Amino acid sequence: MKAEMIMDAIGYLDEELLLDYDHLDGTEKKKKYFVYIGWAAAAACLCLVITLAAFQLFGRNGGEGGTLAKKETPAPGRTEAPYSTESSRPTEPAASGKPQTEIPSPVTGSPAPLIVPESRPQNPQTEGPGIQDRNPDSERIPQPTGTIGTQAPATEAPEPTPPQTDHPSYATAQPTQKPDWESMWTTFVAMIRPEMGGGLDGYPMAGRPTEYPGSRPGDVTNESVPTETPDELVSEEYFMQNSNWSFTLNYGSGLYVVRNGPLADAEPDQPLGMMPLHIRETEVKHLNFTRMVQVYTVKNIAKEAALAIQIDPWNYYLVYNLSYQPKDMASFMQDLCLRKTVQMLGIEFPDAENPRYFSDNDKNWDVLYAYDGAVLESFDEAYSHCSVRIELTSSVYGFSGMTVSLYSDGYVKWQMLGKIFFFRTDPALAEQLKALYENAY
Amino acid sequence: MMQDEAIVELYWQRDERAINETEMKYGKYLLKIAENILLNREDSQECVNDTYLKAWNLMPPNRPGVLSVFLKRITRFVSIDKFRRRNTSRQKASEYTIALEELRECEYAEDSMDAHVDQMYVTECIRRYLNTLPMEKKNIFVGRYFYMDSVKDIAGKMHLSESNVKVQLYRMRQDLKAYLMKEGGIEL
Incomplete structure (x- = not known):
């Protein structure tokens, strides 16, 4: 299979497959920028919130850190919690000059304020002084003054007593407040959420089906372009005439089949709607599939006899009703509009010693219309004798060289619509008509 | 801009304004498709004009449900046809060739x-x-x-x-x- 064939086949894809992309245009690109702007705004807000939160948190910590540096040498009477963590540090100065709670040093028994980072428990006995070099906060860790025993665990630390604000050592000290994590988080989320929501709504998420107002994929009609077909473009005609393939259409109670290539002169008239065309290849690969096609009536031809379909965008094809049964030859000629659609090339009399051939189209039809009362009837032509043969051609029905045969026993044989019709009239009338023919020329 | 249904109706009434309305509404899109295939402005414009002519000949009996797809499909076929008829040795790498x-x-x-x-x-x-x-x-x-x-x-x-x-x-x-x-x- 060649790439050109695939490319051509893509050209025949249904409208419903093409609609979605067809609705994408330049405006979508502009929307993209708005989406980016929205995301940028959301990111800016997020950064602002984080900065504010960080300032609120670490700004105070920094200030406190400044005081902590001073607290390494606490003021007289200043009480320090044994572990200087945010949650356990006393926030108020002591009410009096004497500490209310003291952790005695294991060696000296004097109060030894310890400021230990939460994540790194200090064990000077094992780590020794070298830890100070590695720990950036080492200057905040007071050196043990003797043999160090086990430190008091944090859970054993006594609750700090609310200090007195009028203590002179804290007269200039900044009061520290416990950070309100819950309220900060609530504020943070409240600021983030609208931006985040808006950004997600505007962002084209992968896999999300795009809907376009006004597009109705299931409610479109097939299009078709019946023009001359470049040989290198389309090989539908070959396809249709390939004996391995059959095309059938059900309309009303009739089963319509495709017999010929694209219409040359027949004119599609009124659209009848989209209908399934059943396509089968049963000889080689046993392929079987269905394709929706637009169905039309054909100008001057009864829809009970034949219809036109569009298999590809460029061509119409005639489909003949296999179950078409005209009442008599008059209705047959009327349904198929034979006088307009079929040309008589000539009349031949096989019985004559010198077969004669006439090609007056109008006169030939006049003669044939004398049979209009003949009724449709089955007939075994093997035992009958053909007295008149009329050669026909039709660009509408797509045949050439077919014949109408008149038999001496009153039958008329038509080869039309892919099958044979026999009409019977009175043998006497047949003889009269034969004589009429012969005399007419 | 005129609605598609109205434009199709103009075609059915054999009103030549249908061509103008089609060109106003879809001309640049059709030209883009033709240029993607042919990579030549003049040839592309010629294909677009052929598209209008074919659309004129096809409606009626056609009454396309989606006029834009109908026209673009014609342009695509006409342009590919023209592309293949040109001397292939001199063709540049258009989007079609790629x-x-x-x-x-x-x-x-x-x-x-x-x-x-x-x-x-x-x-x-x-x-x-x-x-x-x-x-x-x-x-x-x-x-x-x-x-x-x-x-x-x-x-x-x-x-x-x-x-x-x-x-x-x-x-x-x-x-x-x-x-x-x-x-x-x-x-x-």
Whole structure:
């Protein structure tokens, strides 16, 4: 299979497959920028919130850190919690000059304020002084003054007593407040959420089906372009005439089949709607599939006899009703509009010693219309004798060289619509008509 | 801008304003498709004019449901036809030629599918294959191989990166080849 064939086949894809992309245009690109702007705004807000939160948190910590540096040498009477963590540090100065709670040093028994980072428990006995070099906060860790025993665990630390604000050592000290994590988080989320929501709504998420107002994929009609077909473009005609393939259409109670290539002169008239065309290849690969096609009536031809379909965008094809049964030859000629659609090339009399051939189209039809009362009837032509043969051609029905045969026993044989019709009239009338023919020329 | 139904009605009434309205509404889109195929402004404009003429001849009896797709399909066929009639040795690499070269990855030997199988069946297979894809992939495929848009244009329309579009197209070509080979001998 060649790439050109695939490319051509893509050209025949249904409208419903093409609609979605067809609705994408330049405006979508502009929307993209708005989406980016929205995301940028959301990111800016997020950064602002984080900065504010960080300032609120670490700004105070920094200030406190400044005081902590001073607290390494606490003021007289200043009480320090044994572990200087945010949650356990006393926030108020002591009410009096004497500490209310003291952790005695294991060696000296004097109060030894310890400021230990939460994540790194200090064990000077094992780590020794070298830890100070590695720990950036080492200057905040007071050196043990003797043999160090086990430190008091944090859970054993006594609750700090609310200090007195009028203590002179804290007269200039900044009061520290416990950070309100819950309220900060609530504020943070409240600021983030609208931006985040808006950004997600505007962002084209992968896999999300795009809907376009006004597009109705299931409610479109097939299009078709019946023009001359470049040989290198389309090989539908070959396809249709390939004996391995059959095309059938059900309309009303009739089963319509495709017999010929694209219409040359027949004119599609009124659209009848989209209908399934059943396509089968049963000889080689046993392929079987269905394709929706637009169905039309054909100008001057009864829809009970034949219809036109569009298999590809460029061509119409005639489909003949296999179950078409005209009442008599008059209705047959009327349904198929034979006088307009079929040309008589000539009349031949096989019985004559010198077969004669006439090609007056109008006169030939006049003669044939004398049979209009003949009724449709089955007939075994093997035992009958053909007295008149009329050669026909039709660009509408797509045949050439077919014949109408008149038999001496009153039958008329038509080869039309892919099958044979026999009409019977009175043998006497047949003889009269034969004589009429012969005399007419 | 006139609505599509009104434009089609003008065609049916044999009103020549239909051509002007069509050109006003869809002229630039049709020209874009033709240029993607032909890479030549004058030839493309000629194809667009041929599109108007064919549309005029086709309506009636046609009454297309989606006029834009109807016109673009005509332009695509007319432009490809013109492309193939030109001297191929002098052709520059238009989006059509690039897309065609890409589709060569989907080619395979004839014996894997009956030689008689042609466009209608291939169309049916491609249609079925596309219906298995999510909307985004389907649109990328259609944009590239029906409308002949460049990868850059598709990426812009689909809000994707060019590399993402290229990767998806490559994978779809591989999948399509496998799908065509598989479906070639199986009753659908």
